[in-house]
Amino acid sequence: MYHRPAGPPGGGLETMKKPRTTQAKLIRPKLPLARIVEMNLGFFGLQFSFGLQQANMAPIYAALGAHEATMPLLWIAGPVTGLIVQPLIGALSDRTRSRFGRRVPYFLIGAVLCSAGLFAMPLSPALWIAASLLWLLDAANNVTMEPYRAYVADRLSPEQRPAGFLTQSAFTGLAQTLAYLAPSLLTAVIDRNLLDANGIPAVVRVAFVLGAVISLATIVWSVLRVPELPPDDAERARLDTLPRSLAAPFRDLLDACVQMPRPMRQMMLPMLCQWYAIFAYWQYVAHALARGFYGSVPAHSPAFRAATLTAQQLGAAYNLVAILAALLLIPLVRRHGPRAMHVVCLCAGGGAMIALSQSGSLPVLALAALGIGLCWAGMMGNPYVMLASCIPPERNGVYMGLFNLFIVVPMLIETLTLPLLFHPVLTDDPRHVLLLAGLLMLAGALATRFVQGTQRAVETP
Numbered sequence: 293m294y295h296r297p298a299g300p301p302g303g304g305l306e307t308m309k310k311p312r313t314t315q316a317k318l319i320r321p322k323l324p325l326a327r328i329v330e331m332n333l334g335f336f337g338l339q340f341s342f343g344l345q346q347a348n349m350a351p352i353y354a355a356l357g358a359h360e361a362t363m364p365l366l367w368i369a370g371p372v373t374g375l376i377v378q379p380l381i382g383a384l385s386d387r388t389r390s391r392f393g394r395r396v397p398y399f400l401i402g403a404v405l406c407s408a409g410l411f412a413m414p415l416s417p418a419l420w421i422a423a424s425l426l427w428l429l430d431a432a433n434n435v436t437m438e439p440y441r442a443y444v445a446d447r448l449s450p451e452q453r454p455a456g457f458l459t460q461s462a463f464t465g466l467a468q469t470l471a472y473l474a475p476s477l478l479t480a481v482i483d484r485n486l487l488d489a490n491g492i493p494a495v496v497r498v499a500f501v502l503g504a505v506i507s508l509a510t511i512v513w514s515v516l517r518v519p520e521l522p523p524d525d526a527e528r529a530r531l532d533t534l535p536r537s538l539a540a541p542f543r544d545l546l547d548a549c550v551q552m553p554r555p556m557r558q559m560m561l562p563m564l565c566q567w568y569a570i571f572a573y574w575q576y577v578a579h580a581l582a583r584g585f586y587g588s589v590p591a592h593s594p595a596f597r598a599a600t601l602t603a604q605q606l607g608a609a610y611n612l613v614a615i616l617a618a619l620l621l622i623p624l625v626r627r628h629g630p631r632a633m634h635v636v637c638l639c640a641g642g643g644a645m646i647a648l649s650q651s652g653s654l655p656v657l658a659l660a661a662l663g664i665g666l667c668w669a670g671m672m673g674n675p676y677v678m679l680a681s682c683i684p685p686e687r688n689g690v691y692m693g694l695f696n697l698f699i700v701v702p703m704l705i706e707t708l709t710l711p712l713l714f715h716p717v718l719t720d721d722p723r724h725v726l727l728l729a730g731l732l733m734l735a736g737a738l739a740t741r742f743v744q745g746t747q748r749a750v751e752t753p
Contacts, residue, residue, distance in 0.1 A: 322452060323518075328459050331447065331518035334399060336463040337510030338436055341406050341429070343471025344503045345370075346574045347607055348414075348496050349426065351600045354591035355491040356419040360722065361714045363575050364707045366419075369427040371707060374700030377434040380545070381693060385439045387544075393520035395439040395446070402436030403511040410504040414497035417490050436511070438696055442688040445680050447521060454625050454677050458618045461673035465614030465665070472607035474499035484597060491592065548690045553682040556695070558743040559675065563698035565736030566638055566671055568706045569729035573645060573664075575710075578603040579722035584652030606657055613665025618673055625677060634674040635737045641667025642733030649726035667733065678743065 323331070353366050381398055388394045409429030416422035444456045475484075478495040486494045582589050582599035589595040617637075625633050644663025647656050675695075683691040710725070718724040 322449060323447070325455070327518055328448070328452070328456055331444065331514055332456070332459045332463050333517075334403075334436075334511035334514035335440060335460045336467045337403070337507040338406070338433060338440065339464040339467035340471045340503050340510075341410055341433060341507045343468030343607070343611070344410065344474070344500055345426070345429065346468070347472045347604045348475070348499070349422075350575055350578050351591075351597075352414065352416070352422055352492055352496065353419065354596070355493075356416065356422055358419060360576075360579055361711055361720070363579075364572075364710045366423050367426075367571070367575060368704070368707045369423065370430045371700040371703035373427060373431040374434050374696055375704065377431055380542075381435055381439060385442060392515075395443040396515050396520060398439040399436050399443075399511050399515060402432045402434075403508045405432030406436065407504040407508045408432075410500045410507060414488070414492050414500045415490070416492070434696075438692045441676060442692045443520060445676075445685070445688045445692070447518070450681070453680050454622055454630075454673075457676045457680070458622045458625070458669075458673040460676075461618035461621075461669050462615045464672045465611040465616075465618060465669060467611075469608045469611035469615065471499070471503065472604045472611060474502065476601050476605055476608075479601075484601070485594060493597065544687075544690050545694065548687060548694055552691075552694070555682045555743055556679060556691070559678065559695075559740075560698055562634075562638075562736040562739040562743065563675065564702045564705070565732045565739060566641075566667075567699050567702035569642075569645070569732040569736070570668075570671065571703045571706045572710060572725050572729045576722040576725040577606070577648075580649065580726050581606075581652055583722055602657075606661060609658075609661035610663075610665035610668060613662055614669040614672070617666045617669035621669060621673060625674065630674040630677040631740060631743055634670050634678075635740050637667050637670025637674065638733050638737035638740065640664075641670075642730045642737065645726050645730030645733060647730075649723045649730065 349367065350363060353363065358366055385395050385398055388397065392400075406429060409425055409432055413422065413425045413429065416425060441457075441460075444460065445453065448456045475493065475495040478498055482495050482498065484493060484495060488494055488497060578596075578600045581603050582596050585599055585602070586595040589599070621633055621637075640663040642663075644660040644667070647663075648660040650656075676692075679691070679695055680688075713728075714720060714725075718728065
């Protein structure tokens with residue numbers, strides 16, 4: 293429950309002179325690590341879904357006849373739905389009052405829709421159906437994502453937020469490790485060359501069904517085990533004064549944009565660089581490894597499927613590294629600040645992608661797993677520690693939603709520009725896409741150095 297700070301013994305004049313804002317300030321109770329883990333278990337299910345998309349959408353699209361150069365356009369569902377859904381849902385969740393809580397209704401709706409999308413995706417008989425289902429799946433994930441981040445910021449005290457967000461990062465690594473490995477592990481009992489009628493491997497279909505179950509079950513577990521804190525009297529009074537019109541959330545978004553804290557504005561450029569880079573990496577790593585190991589091979593060939601499994605195993609390896617890196621980052625972020633550690637993480641990822649673009653040998657794959665794993669752990673935790681320090685707590689939802697624009701706009705820009713660059717600049721070679729991604733990661737590290745006001749963001753006010 294919420295606690296208010298007590299006044300001096302006996303009350304008296306000193307208490308009466310305290311400003312009302314100080315009296316109403318909320319102190320969130322500290323949670324044991326086990327509860328922080330349980331409250332983020334739903335994030336495991338959400339990221340398992342994302343991991344299945346990252347690892348399998350390019351091969352699914354290739355099996356259904358997509359061309360390499362147009363691949364980014366088929367991923368446009370993620371950035372567009374994120375651009376629309378997450379800020380709006382974030383603003384709505386700030387205003388929501390229900391018997392289930394402020395953020396929980398959005399978790400549950402998103403989880404049900406996500407499970408439906410995962411179940412149907414590998415059954416797609418045509419390219420346009422798979423692309424349409426990705427719209428549903430990404431919209432569902434976006435309904436869940438930012439309310440979940442706001443829920444963590446709501447529930448934890450400032451000194452526990454690094455543990456909360458970096459635990460999310462660790463779960464991201466664990467979930468995506470298992471999601472990337474799932475098709476490879478299933479080849480132990482299912483022939484990797486067994487294809488469904490639509491040309492999609494049976495191991496992929498079974499992995500998506502498992503993802504549908506995991507996504508829903510973990511979110512329900514988190515909601516039941518670590519419920520939201522009820523608002524106190526002051527917060528209820530504030531909510532009662534908010535207008536209830538349909539236009540109100542849009543006014544909230546506009547006001548939040550105008551009043552955006554300066555450190556948050558300064559994070560735009562580094563977020564542009566890192567998310568453009570990672571989105572391009574996800575889309576082309578399987579094709580780059582196919583080119584590096586086997587030369588140019590058809591999408592329906594056994595060699596391409598072998599390269600796809602290699603890319604998925606690399607993804608599993610870097611996500612496994614991300615689990616350990618996220619845990620190691622917790623004390624390092626407390627000591628050195630999230631900005632400095634994020635610079636290190638982006639440099640590691642950029643160097644790894646550049647090395648991977650030059651060679652597909654096993655030692656380089658191992659180094660790439662280390663560098664990209666550290667980078668991914670930083671990307672999923674450090675920016676949110678930086679953000680939570682500079683936004684007003686009562687507007688966590690709307691600002692977490694707006695911050696998602698710093699992710700999806702770079703993805704949208706990548707989707708629209710990379711096909712134009714693929715032939716004239718990148719010479720139709722997916723390995724050159726990884727080179728571009730690595731250089732952008734290094735540029736993002738440089739830009740992060742200029743973000744002010746967040747270096748000691750984890751200190752307790």
